[in-house]
Amino acid sequence: MADTEKVEVKKKWKKRSDPVVIYKKWCKACFICVEMCPQKVFDTDRDGYPVVTRGLDCTQCSICWLHCPEFAITSSEK
Amino acid sequence: MADTEKVEVKKKWKKRSDPVVIYKKWCKACFICVEMCPQKVFDTDRDGYPVVTRGLDCTQCSICWLHCPEFAITSSEK
Amino acid sequence: MVEQVSNVTHKYLRPKKTFPNVWCPGCGIGIAMGALIRAIDSLNFNKDDVSVVSGIGCTARIPVYLDFNTLHTTHGRAIAFATGVKLANPKLHVIVISGDGDLLAIGGNHFIHAARRNIDITCILVNNYIYGMTGGQYSPTTPFAKNASTAPYGMIEQSFDPSDLAKSSGATYVARGTVYHASQLSRLISQAISHNGFSFVEVISNCHTQYGRLNREGSAVKMIQWQKEYAVPASAAARMTREELEGKFVTGKLHEVFRPEYVSEYQKIIDKFNEEEEENRQLQES
Amino acid sequence: MVEQVSNVTHKYLRPKKTFPNVWCPGCGIGIAMGALIRAIDSLNFNKDDVSVVSGIGCTARIPVYLDFNTLHTTHGRAIAFATGVKLANPKLHVIVISGDGDLLAIGGNHFIHAARRNIDITCILVNNYIYGMTGGQYSPTTPFAKNASTAPYGMIEQSFDPSDLAKSSGATYVARGTVYHASQLSRLISQAISHNGFSFVEVISNCHTQYGRLNREGSAVKMIQWQKEYAVPASAAARMTREELEGKFVTGKLHEVFRPEYVSEYQKIIDKFNEEEEENRQLQES
Amino acid sequence: MKKTEEDNGRYEIRLSGSGGQGLVLAGVILAEAMGVYEGKNVTQTQSYGPEARGGASRSDIVISDGEIYYPKTTELDLLLCLTQESCDGYFGDLKEEGLLIVDSDRVRQLPTQKAHALPFINTAREKVGTPVVANVVSLAAVAAISGICSRESIENAVLDRAPLGTEEKNKMACDLGFKLGLESRRIWSEKKIAFDN
Amino acid sequence: MKKTEEDNGRYEIRLSGSGGQGLVLAGVILAEAMGVYEGKNVTQTQSYGPEARGGASRSDIVISDGEIYYPKTTELDLLLCLTQESCDGYFGDLKEEGLLIVDSDRVRQLPTQKAHALPFINTAREKVGTPVVANVVSLAAVAAISGICSRESIENAVLDRAPLGTEEKNKMACDLGFKLGLESRRIWSEKKIAFDN
Amino acid sequence: MAEVETKRKKSFYKENVPLLMQGNEACALGALAAGCRFFAGYPITPSTEIAEILSRLLPRVGGKFIQMEDEIASIAAIIGASIAGAKAMTSTSGPGYSLMQENLGYAYMAEVPCVIVNVMRGGPSTGLPTKVAQGDVMQSKWGTHGDYFPIVIVPSSVKECFDYTVKAFSLSEEYRIPVTVLSDEVLGHMREIVKLPSQEELNIVTVPKPYEPPEWYKHFEITPDFRSPMASFGEGYRFHLTGLTHDEYGFPTASKTEIVRKLEKLRLKTMRHLDELTDVRVEMMDDAHIMIFAYGSTARAARQAIRMARKRRFKVGLIQPRIIWPFPDQIVREYLERVDLVIVPELNQGQIIREVKRLRYRHVKIIGLNRFDGELITPQQILDKLKEERH
Amino acid sequence: MAEVETKRKKSFYKENVPLLMQGNEACALGALAAGCRFFAGYPITPSTEIAEILSRLLPRVGGKFIQMEDEIASIAAIIGASIAGAKAMTSTSGPGYSLMQENLGYAYMAEVPCVIVNVMRGGPSTGLPTKVAQGDVMQSKWGTHGDYFPIVIVPSSVKECFDYTVKAFSLSEEYRIPVTVLSDEVLGHMREIVKLPSQEELNIVTVPKPYEPPEWYKHFEITPDFRSPMASFGEGYRFHLTGLTHDEYGFPTASKTEIVRKLEKLRLKTMRHLDELTDVRVEMMDDAHIMIFAYGSTARAARQAIRMARKRRFKVGLIQPRIIWPFPDQIVREYLERVDLVIVPELNQGQIIREVKRLRYRHVKIIGLNRFDGELITPQQILDKLKEERH
Numbered sequence A, B: 001m002a003d004t005e006k007v008e009v010k011k012k013w014k015k016r017s018d019p020v021v022i023y024k025k026w027c028k029a030c031f032i033c034v035e036m037c038p039q040k041v042f043d044t045d046r047d048g049y050p051v052v053t054r055g056l057d058c059t060q061c062s063i064c065w066l067h068c069p070e071f072a073i074t075s076s077e078k
Numbered sequence C, D: 001m002v003e004q005v006s007n008v009t010h011k012y013l014r015p016k017k018t019f020p021n022v023w024c025p026g027c028g029i030g031i032a033m034g035a036l037i038r039a040i041d042s043l044n045f046n047k048d049d050v051s052v053v054s055g056i057g058c059t060a061r062i063p064v065y066l067d068f069n070t071l072h073t074t075h076g077r078a079i080a081f082a083t084g085v086k087l088a089n090p091k092l093h094v095i096v097i098s099g100d101g102d103l104l105a106i107g108g109n110h111f112i113h114a115a116r117r118n119i120d121i122t123c124i125l126v127n128n129y130i131y132g133m134t135g136g137q138y139s140p141t142t143p144f145a146k147n148a149s150t151a152p153y154g155m156i157e158q159s160f161d162p163s164d165l166a167k168s169s170g171a172t173y174v175a176r177g178t179v180y181h182a183s184q185l186s187r188l189i190s191q192a193i194s195h196n197g198f199s200f201v202e203v204i205s206n207c208h209t210q211y212g213r214l215n216r217e218g219s220a221v222k223m224i225q226w227q228k229e230y231a232v233p234a235s236a237a238a239r240m241t242r243e244e245l246e247g248k249f250v251t252g253k254l255h256e257v258f259r260p261e262y263v264s265e266y267q268k269i270i271d272k273f274n275e276e277e278e279e280n281r282q283l284q285e286s
Numbered sequence E, F: 001m002k003k004t005e006e007d008n009g010r011y012e013i014r015l016s017g018s019g020g021q022g023l024v025l026a027g028v029i030l031a032e033a034m035g036v037y038e039g040k041n042v043t044q045t046q047s048y049g050p051e052a053r054g055g056a057s058r059s060d061i062v063i064s065d066g067e068i069y070y071p072k073t074t075e076l077d078l079l080l081c082l083t084q085e086s087c088d089g090y091f092g093d094l095k096e097e098g099l100l101i102v103d104s105d106r107v108r109q110l111p112t113q114k115a116h117a118l119p120f121i122n123t124a125r126e127k128v129g130t131p132v133v134a135n136v137v138s139l140a141a142v143a144a145i146s147g148i149c150s151r152e153s154i155e156n157a158v159l160d161r162a163p164l165g166t167e168e169k170n171k172m173a174c175d176l177g178f179k180l181g182l183e184s185r186r187i188w189s190e191k192k193i194a195f196d197n
Numbered sequence G, H: 001m002a003e004v005e006t007k008r009k010k011s012f013y014k015e016n017v018p019l020l021m022q023g024n025e026a027c028a029l030g031a032l033a034a035g036c037r038f039f040a041g042y043p044i045t046p047s048t049e050i051a052e053i054l055s056r057l058l059p060r061v062g063g064k065f066i067q068m069e070d071e072i073a074s075i076a077a078i079i080g081a082s083i084a085g086a087k088a089m090t091s092t093s094g095p096g097y098s099l100m101q102e103n104l105g106y107a108y109m110a111e112v113p114c115v116i117v118n119v120m121r122g123g124p125s126t127g128l129p130t131k132v133a134q135g136d137v138m139q140s141k142w143g144t145h146g147d148y149f150p151i152v153i154v155p156s157s158v159k160e161c162f163d164y165t166v167k168a169f170s171l172s173e174e175y176r177i178p179v180t181v182l183s184d185e186v187l188g189h190m191r192e193i194v195k196l197p198s199q200e201e202l203n204i205v206t207v208p209k210p211y212e213p214p215e216w217y218k219h220f221e222i223t224p225d226f227r228s229p230m231a232s233f234g235e236g237y238r239f240h241l242t243g244l245t246h247d248e249y250g251f252p253t254a255s256k257t258e259i260v261r262k263l264e265k266l267r268l269k270t271m272r273h274l275d276e277l278t279d280v281r282v283e284m285m286d287d288a289h290i291m292i293f294a295y296g297s298t299a300r301a302a303r304q305a306i307r308m309a310r311k312r313r314f315k316v317g318l319i320q321p322r323i324i325w326p327f328p329d330q331i332v333r334e335y336l337e338r339v340d341l342v343i344v345p346e347l348n349q350g351q352i353i354r355e356v357k358r359l360r361y362r363h364v365k366i367i368g369l370n371r372f373d374g375e376l377i378t379p380q381q382i383l384d385k386l387k388e389e390r391h
């Protein structure tokens, strides 16, 4: 478990800001990221746009940004 | 050998005229009939057109008229 | 199988058109036309129920000689015209006859789409590996390295296998014959016409005037006789290795399957509405 | 294989063009475009050496966003334009990107002929089974019995298997991917680009706005997730029966062979003349 | 509806908002109400094309007793706006004495005081239970305020186009819209008197 | 070669016969002889199309010192016929005082007595050993009889187009043709004197 | 659901009640009313609705719809269908119309009746797919190679879309010629109130069948009035059709007289019937010194403009051809004698104005008013132009 | 054999010696001389020799020849090649030219230089494949949809086939526009003596490359004289091309001003340079009361005819445009002021005569002399017509 812990720590240290950033101006609220994220990192905001709410769970698996049809997601870590 | 003989006789009897007739007006002297006839029934006349010279050898195999591109050959027996 | 053919063909030639025909002496197109006539004759169709459609090229001159409903269209478009003919009058047996340039070069799209649609049209390709009518330019079937008037240094494009293309486009009957094997050819064509769906027959033929001349392949007779050497019957081919088949072509029926045919499927929709109408009428009457 | 992608794509977007793009929210075309960008990036090409060519359709709008030599042509003709681009400047990596209507309906002929010619062009088909841009008419890939705005009673035509068609037309590299399998997709595209000869990649994508709506297939997300269920990797497919594969599609590299490539073959002719010229010059000098 | 010889009593309406608010359909319904049920001549046009995908949406109706020569709008007699954007964009096309009708929740900055600002979307959501019928609510209000079209005609036209099972909701939306419209008209005519004074 | 201002010394020739007799090539050679070696302006035209396949064949040459305006023949100054058919068909296009030259073995029925009938094909077959060069024989004769072109020019033009290995035969054909032509010209000019008397 | 279907089925052609419909819908219904039983097409904005509607309705009347692989195939298919006896139509827009040109030429040559609706959009090339234009007017006369003498119709309202599609079929049959209907994006998508005529009110012409036996039948007979009966495939006549220049039987010919007779027939069959082929709406021209010559949607603006102008005491009238080809030389020439100013508003950079100028024998000022940004010319613009000329 | 090859290679372009060649050959050599390095085509009578010759010669100069699957692909390929930096050409005849219309429109819109040789034959449709005609003259102006302002050249001799193919390339580059050369069956197959000019005598124009850095480069810049430099693919400019109406960078636009600027540019770039685009041969017009207006092979007959007529004391002259589009309005208008009879001989049923009529302001008799049986109009026919009018 030590290894995992290390990762966790590192993660927390890095994750001062959101692990992925959504550029709302380009986003069209299609929910692909919301529904495809294996870690359920996103929720929907009042206007119906995705918003990162569980950033700590993000594994940087890249699924969301590989599938965003609008290039509206960038990773702040990669 | 009797059978063969009978056929021969019948042939001769029928072959008073040429077994196949070439309509020279349509013929273009391509020699397909001349060269494809298995019985070598045709020769070439002065003008270069096919002419039946060994009519008795014709077996009515149909090769010549099936392959004449001009529909210039008809069988007088079929 | 000796047929009563010699007079048969004449029964189908147009009375008003005079022979000899336009083709060069010894051109295989005439032989293919004979095979087509005999195929139709063997099916006992009424002449009025047959329509023969072509595009432009030496081969495409066939219809004018035939005493059917004949349509000589624009280069490459025969199948598209034929599609309209067939749909507007489904009782017609619609046969398209085309050269390799006409059918596969400019007309390639209509070919693959009619095959895909599986519309009940029979398409006959007289493949002489060249554009005959315009004087020997290469076609989509000209073999690699062969000469043509527009390939003076040898053909550098690959060529189609038309039968294979037909099959993967969706044709439900595919066969290949040669003008050398003239009786087999009529049999294949009549099978194709009888097939319900898009059927395709490739006919290997000679253009000694252009292809033969440019490639020193000799006279018409020589070119036709060569077909015998290179042809492998489908039955024999099944037992041969790839290497053995190299450079040969397989003849006979190559493919036959059954899939929903376009015109019949369309008729079903019309029938459905007719039935509904009928039901409504009856409902109102009762 | 997690890639450094998020910023990579932005490097290739046209600075002067404003986003968001023209596509409906959730359209897979954007995902395919991302995969294309990453594939090109992985090959370390100079942007000036890449040309992306398209016809007309939703998919065909891709090039305008890309910072390459981009060419948005007429409906169906992208490959024919691309052939000229490639021949006139062989150092360009020429990529054609097209919809199923654009590439296979009106553009079908250019597709099969470029494949036959084996010219070194990479052709990517974004197959959403419908004409997206014009509002949901059926395309040559719309499956039998499905609805479209011009097939209100269900599709009665058979559909193409585009990859199979590519192969029998002569394409020397053929692969299929989906927008769901986005990383695999970039890998397949970069393989295709690296292949010397005509290469083809079919990308299964969603048009929920038209196809999805008319066939009640749900939202973009749902349609994309369905791709996972129907996709069978080529390796697995090899071990499956026909019945098991029914209704599924095989993904991955489907075909690769090597045959003389058109541009290189042409160059050989030019080189031969250059050598001759050189020899002559030397002869005269000596 | 004023009538002059020149324009055959021409009346021009624009329904505007954003894509998905059902305004094109509303325009068709209004045209049908006027043309089929009120026996007028009408033309209905709308913007097509890339702009029409997402973004702004508009539907124009020209109504006339006589033949309609020019089929598109030139100077609006009535403008309905369900978004701020459309109000900003189209207000300039409204005649000086034209009617401006807006959704009071979506259009906060009014270019003129002489506007009917009514809560169409909220009414639809809250009173009918779905924002989808906001178009019908506003349509009915447009009819009521302008007085160009009877309640019956609008209702008939709405019901002709309503999908099976939605008739009730649409009828409700119609009623609510008409009520909103009539009320506003009353208030405004009072206001107008005030202005006039 | 007569010259008038109007026609710039225009001279029109037709070589005719049947397909396969090499007359189109002969026409090209004659045009080249006149244009390249004699420095004249020339146009050469021929019939294309279905008629050209098999059947009749013809090649027309217009020669002029000045610019050639109309490029096709209108009234022939010289007509060569290697078949009866072509003679029958084209004789009408020949000017009254034009030259008719025919193959004496193929054209049996002459439309006029004023014709040069010479055995081109037989000469080629018998003296050169191949009928293929009959076109060159007749071409040379045409040059000799008409006097429009020097022997040297014809010979050069023929050799330019002769396939490798056939030079000798072609030269021979040229010689024979010229000889035939000169001889006939001599005889004919005698005849002509006779006619004139 | 079945009930709904039935209800809809009954309702697709309602006579004599006001209906709100788009121009494209009116074209589709006009075709059906005229007896069109075959449609082959390829989708293209802004014409697609015509295809979509006919894909729904044709099977209900026993007709056939097919979406072809492209526009070339589409026109080929309708020609084929027409030859086999069906009244046939296709619809398209500029790019598709350009692709159809080769086979359109075939239909002129082989004298095959059929109707092409071109719903015009901004060009050239892909241009402005969703915007209105009148840029294909000259193309509709000169688009294919060689000489031919087309009939082209330009409706200006939804009702005219209906009426003139019907008329297109009738002319097409009567003259055995393809007829183009030039609609445009505004007409195609605009909705207006239309009352559809009853079957009796429709004036449907169908080319008669031959009465003579097949042996005597000449498919391309040159009759004194250049119109002749027509057999279809499958009816026992077994004629031959070709795009090569042909004799009266349809066989290719090399005879100069036959060639000339055939090609002249193509001209004379329309040009000898200019009376019947003139369909011009003349408004307020009696005392006019100024003529507006306008067609299609532009005529709508012009009709409003002349009223606005008359109010301002301009003596102005309108000539609006509904058949634009053959061009109404006679009428235009007549009025050119009487006016001193002609304004030709067009949604292009100046096409039909050339035809008006061609007919001028004396000094008349002929000026264009051209708009090509994808919007209609407004009545005000016409009025302004007029004022500018008559300041 | 190798030796022969080499000999031949050296000999394909011989300067300043008399050579006998066909018009088609002259077009091919003209193209090579002009720097054409790409040809894509599809065989069609009577143009095929151009393709055949270039298939042999292009690789010898490092150029590329490709036979495409059809004419649509052919013109697409030459447009692509031109965009990638090669001077490019195709050749065809009527049916192929009709098929090319859609993509020809693309080239006008995207302002891509390229040359199309149309060797005219009898139309419409398949018509008379081996016979001469001038039936595509109007099509060459109006064949594709939308507004565009083409440059079209009509040579009248083998030498002009050479010279004007060279000129076609130069104009094409200068104006960034496709240029059509309308040859015909007679010109294409006829042989005449030609002396080819030396490289220095040739006036080859190549569109300049941009000097500004890529960031500033506008591929469709609207310069004061509407001509602008042009970068090619692969040169670092990475521009975008589309058939949609676009802004100066090449991006699709919906802005009305940008649309208008673009479409007007297409007009102005040719119409503002009418001086440079007028190429008319005027003969014996100084004192003429009668004008023959003739082009292409027909002009050859006319030149003989005016000489014949002058002998008979007719005051007749010839106007022969070598650039037919844009039409030489200015010159024709001038002479229309001076003559009282115009004869327009054409191998069609009356096409260009309409343009001459368009320029008439006063009573001048303008009559056509039309032949369309596949043969040339003869000088005698023109003379007869003239006599008939002036009995």
Ligand SMILES: Cc1ncc(C[n+]2csc(CCOP(=O)(O)OP(=O)(O)O)c2C)c(N)n1
Pocket (backbone or CB within 6 Å): C056, C057, C058, C059, C060, C074, C075, C098, C099, C100, C101, C102, C103, C126, C128, C130, C131, C132, C133, C134, C139, C207, H042, H043, H044, H045, H071, H095, H096, H099
């Ligand atoms: C649109 C068009 N392009 C080109 C041609 C010229 N053309 C006529 S036939 C032909 C090719 C013929 O080749 P193929 O189809 O193989 O027929 P074949 O003569 O060999 O039987 C061509 C290119 C044409 N008539 N129309």
Ligand SMILES: Cc1ncc(C[n+]2csc(CCOP(=O)(O)OP(=O)(O)O)c2C)c(N)n1
Pocket (backbone or CB within 6 Å): D056, D057, D058, D059, D060, D074, D075, D098, D099, D100, D101, D102, D103, D126, D128, D130, D131, D132, D133, D134, D139, D207, G042, G043, G044, G045, G071, G095, G096, G099
């Ligand atoms: C010649 C021509 N015909 C038709 C059209 C209209 N059109 C534009 S896109 C399109 C089909 C698009 O379908 P697809 O290629 O599958 O692309 P998608 O929009 O689905 O990505 C059509 C028919 C056109 N632009 N040009």
Ligand code: SF4
Pocket (backbone or CB within 6 Å): A022, A026, A027, A028, A029, A030, A031, A032, A033, A034, A050, A067, A068, A069, A070, A071, A072, A073, D026
């Ligand atoms: S996938 Fe992209 S466009 Fe879709 S909701 Fe997420 S961020 Fe927005």
Ligand code: SF4
Pocket (backbone or CB within 6 Å): A019, A020, A036, A037, A038, A039, A040, A041, A057, A058, A059, A060, A061, A062, A063, A064, A065
């Ligand atoms: S990178 Fe993976 S885990 Fe992180 S937000 Fe995106 S999809 Fe979710």
Ligand code: SF4
Pocket (backbone or CB within 6 Å): B022, B026, B027, B028, B029, B030, B031, B032, B033, B034, B050, B067, B068, B069, B070, B071, B072, B073, C026
């Ligand atoms: S095959 Fe026919 S055309 Fe040929 S030589 Fe024999 S008869 Fe004559």
Ligand code: SF4
Pocket (backbone or CB within 6 Å): B019, B020, B036, B037, B038, B039, B040, B041, B057, B058, B059, B060, B061, B062, B063, B064, B065
């Ligand atoms: S039928 Fe047979 S045997 Fe008799 S002539 Fe013909 S080919 Fe020879």
Ligand code: SF4
Pocket (backbone or CB within 6 Å): C022, C023, C024, C026, C027, C028, C029, C058, C059, C128, C132, C133, C206, C207, C208, C209, C210
């Ligand atoms: S050119 Fe070839 S294909 Fe045409 S008729 Fe002659 S031999 Fe046959």
Ligand code: SF4
Pocket (backbone or CB within 6 Å): D022, D023, D024, D026, D027, D028, D029, D058, D059, D128, D132, D133, D206, D207, D208, D209, D210
């Ligand atoms: S219409 Fe379909 S393909 Fe086009 S952008 Fe929308 S979802 Fe994508």
Ligand SMILES: [Mg+2]
Pocket (backbone or CB within 6 Å): C099, C100, C101, C126, C127, C128, C129, C130, C131, C132, C139
């Ligand atoms: Mg062939």
Ligand SMILES: [Mg+2]
Pocket (backbone or CB within 6 Å): D099, D100, D101, D126, D127, D128, D129, D130, D131, D132, D139
């Ligand atoms: Mg699609």
